[in-house]
Amino acid sequence: MSESGTSKTLSHGLQVLELLVEHPQGLTLTEIAEGIGVHRTVAHRLVRTLEAHHLCRRDRFKRISLGTGLVRLAEPVEQDLRTLARPVLEELSDAGRASAHLVVRENAEQVRMLMIVEPRQARMHVSFRSGQVDPIGRGSAGLALLSAEPPVEGEREEIARARTRGYAVSVGEIAPGITGISAVVPTGRDTPGTAIGLSLFEAPDPDELGRLVVASAQRLGSLLK
Template sequence: MEKLTGSKETRTSQVLANGLRLLSTIAKANGEFSVREIGRMLDLSPTVTHRLVATLQEHHYLEKNLETGKYVIGLESFRVGKSYSDAFSLEGVAKPVLYAAAHENSVNCFLGRRKGTSIVYLHDFSGAKRSSIRIASGTEVPLDATSMGIAILAQLDPKSLEDYQSRAIAEGLRDQKDFDAKFEQSLEFARTHGYAMVRSEIFPGVNAVGATVGLPGRLHDSAISFSAQTSSPDLGSIELLGAKVIETSAILSQQLQAAKRISSA
């Protein structure tokens, strides 16, 4: 019969604890181990070790190397680890924050990441009461055509910005005339205000503001944007949208820092 440890209120399973300890030990050692070696490392009897290994192998948390007869971390263990790391990734952190921001502020929220000369839309969250703007995940748009992209470009030094312009022209996405005084003004606006602004972004009659997100002290290749109809009585104001996107960007950056500390612990 399985032994339980601790008080009645906090009883824990010794068998489960041994199984988790086994997985943790093998994962940290990052190697292959025989049943005898595992038992020795954990100070467990051969019978208990065999049962634990057999159970974990059956459920694919351990895998047996048929050539050596030793055991390594299995597919299910990797899946558990991936779900943990995903929770602390940008997308894992951003989704609940942007969902809440979209509905609290009645705006359309987007998350995007730079891919060369384009911004790739990763997720959209609509909380707009009057008009819902949906953009399919994976949609690519030239960086300078979106508030997210302008926010990312505004961080760049002159040489990197020149490289972007040259690549966009070479790829046929843009002409030289697209990088005019208006383009320079949009970059300067973003640097001065902390957020980028594009009127009629992708859709006519829509104001959009964007801000980068990421860890402090680094160039950011990801950004968020808020958009609302210009006719919206509450959110048609660029200044109001800008304040909200800056606030949300700061929240995301703080949570990314916290997630990094936790995942590194």
């Protein structure tokens, strides 16, 4: 145990998983050791333990990546929220002819993409990876969540604007050329903030899309209360 009362070994194991999330193409054992700042022997023991629980795996080139055991562990996470949100996201995606996203606040600095639903009738659409983590101050979902808080000195103009109109708009902040339009879901619960929105290549009428997003946020909020 460390002086803070936490397990140093467990902490290192979680750091390995977090490092592999950032490198989906896989890493060598040496790269993992350097990435978390431990000796290669320690990294080897950590990886072997994670492999035993199917949380990581090695390919034929001995590169290490995340394992299928994580799927089973992640399945119950926010299951109720995802179950209720899916039909709302599908309807929003079809109405806006764009990918619809559900984003939750991870902590004070980050948001996580919990779910994305792609449109069924669009020639092209934006695609993101579920579980993707982004800074809260960048992208429409994070800006929308920040707009639900009281104003603070020095905040971005986009946050104040979102607070006024009820939804946030960002362009090229999460991915080049991609517009995001998001609104906060009014859950009425003591839970991490949740935002719903659209991601698309072009937004010729952001106000109309904003109204669609706000309506969907209200609908999901009523289901969660």
